[in-house]
Amino acid sequence: MTEQLDVPAEGTVPLDYPFTRPSALELCPHYAALRENAPTSRVRMPSGDLAYLVTRYEDVRTVLSDTRFSREATTAPGAPRLGPAPQNFRSLLNMDPPEHSRVRKLVSREFTARRVSALRPRIQEQTDLLLDAMERQGPPVDLVPALAFPLPVTMICELLGVPFEDRERFAAWSEAFLSTGGRPVEEILASQAALRDYLGMLVAGKRAHPGEDLLSALVAIHDADDGRLDEEELIHLGISLLVAGHETTVNQISNSVLALLTHPGQLAEVRGHPDRIGRATEELLRMYPPGDEALLRITLEDVRLGDTVIPAGSAVLPSLGSANRDAGEFGDADVLDVTREGNPHLTFGQGTHYCLGSGLARAELQISIGTLLHRFPNLRLAVPYEELPRPAGRLVHGVTSLPVAW
Numbered sequence: 001m002t003e004q005l006d007v008p009a010e011g012t013v014p015l016d017y018p019f020t021r022p023s024a025l026e027l028c029p030h031y032a033a034l035r036e037n038a039p040t041s042r043v044r045m046p047s048g049d050l051a052y053l054v055t056r057y058e059d060v061r062t063v064l065s066d067t068r069f070s071r072e073a074t075t076a077p078g079a080p081r082l083g084p085a086p087q088n089f090r091s092l093l094n095m096d097p098p099e100h101s102r103v104r105k106l107v108s109r110e111f112t113a114r115r116v117s118a119l120r121p122r123i124q125e126q127t128d129l130l131l132d133a134m135e136r137q138g139p140p141v142d143l144v145p146a147l148a149f150p151l152p153v154t155m156i157c158e159l160l161g162v163p164f165e166d167r168e169r170f171a172a173w174s175e176a177f178l179s180t181g182g183r184p185v186e187e188i189l190a191s192q193a194a195l196r197d198y199l200g201m202l203v204a205g206k207r208a209h210p211g212e213d214l215l216s217a218l219v220a221i222h223d224a225d226d227g228r229l230d231e232e233e234l235i236h237l238g239i240s241l242l243v244a245g246h247e248t249t250v251n252q253i254s255n256s257v258l259a260l261l262t263h264p265g266q267l268a269e270v271r272g273h274p275d276r277i278g279r280a281t282e283e284l285l286r287m288y289p290p291g292d293e294a295l296l297r298i299t300l301e302d303v304r305l306g307d308t309v310i311p312a313g314s315a316v317l318p319s320l321g322s323a324n325r326d327a328g329e330f331g332d333a334d335v336l337d338v339t340r341e342g343n344p345h346l347t348f349g350q351g352t353h354y355c356l357g358s359g360l361a362r363a364e365l366q367i368s369i370g371t372l373l374h375r376f377p378n379l380r381l382a383v384p385y386e387e388l389p390r391p392a393g394r395l396v397h398g399v400t401s402l403p404v405a406w
């Protein structure tokens, strides 16, 4: 039976967003109730602004791919926002077509499948090194600092040409950057400025001494006579790649391993068919995405979604986590089934802003999880599941500590 909720229509009190998770891996039951009773429902965000939370698969796809739902409009002064601080910079994620298409095309030219697949041996090598260190250390080991954090961060650093030694500085800025509540506005704005200065300095360095890395390639596009990425675009592209390139994957690795360790039948299936690791990681992406919602959109005109007309100028939150559990799209939608075939989950988004790094993320997930399970056949949780921390108040989240033994 689905939980009954007040349908937040005109005159009723909107639900407070974000919802509280019952435990590290469970999605709040509100989502199932909303999908059934109020699929486009008003919520109050941490900023105090109202938004429409969209929870059904087809509607979420529409919000992500229909140009009447704008990202750019979220950067206008006074626009509704999710968290306490404005995020009004010119990054790829904050642009609408046609400007978005122009910048995305330029980046895609350098961020090719070839560049990513050339990284696979490095991902494997780095995973092996990290797991060697874990083995030497002996159980129990916290898998977050041992594998889930350093692997994606090393890879994004190598890809972009960012010094790995700076990781603690930019990890702290990036954490504040993605905060949706609980941190003072001044701190968030200071982190935005610090990341901007840091990327500005790196770009200047690449211009003086270009390397083989992606940032140098992007600077070269910028510096070409037909210079089609301006300085701000370049810097914010660097920030997006650095932030998006590690926060998400770090959480996805730890959430995925946790899910397998708490579903022994599924774990056995993955161990028994290492060649099907790709299918398994897609299912883990569907069930346990590192964020419940994609970024906020604003309607450019009145838009009908199902029975609801969303007025022009409204904030809209498309729920990827909920769409991925929609029984209208997925059989046994609430069941983790690592053998699931044809899995059109929305964890990497859809349409215009579809994740640029999905190829890299997939390679990292498949190699790290596959190798971990192979090297540690008796891997298990070293603390009770209920004790695992998953802090709220962040756009991208996961367990921050995952002690394991073997």
Ligand code: HEM
Residues within 6 Å of the ligand: 064, 092, 093, 094, 104, 156, 240, 241, 244, 245, 246, 248, 249, 252, 289, 290, 294, 295, 296, 346, 347, 348, 349, 350, 352, 353, 354, 355, 356, 357, 358, 360, 361
């Ligand atoms: C498991 C890992 C990842 C997940 C779940 C993920 C998820 C997403 C999602 C949902 C979006 C679209 C957001 C929206 O429309 O509101 C997105 C966009 C993006 N992601 Fe990822 N991402 C991951 C890893 C990465 C990596 C490794 C990189 C970079 C190397 C990356 C770079 C980007 C960029 C640049 C965009 C913006 C694309 C655009 O606006 O055109 N992501 N990602």
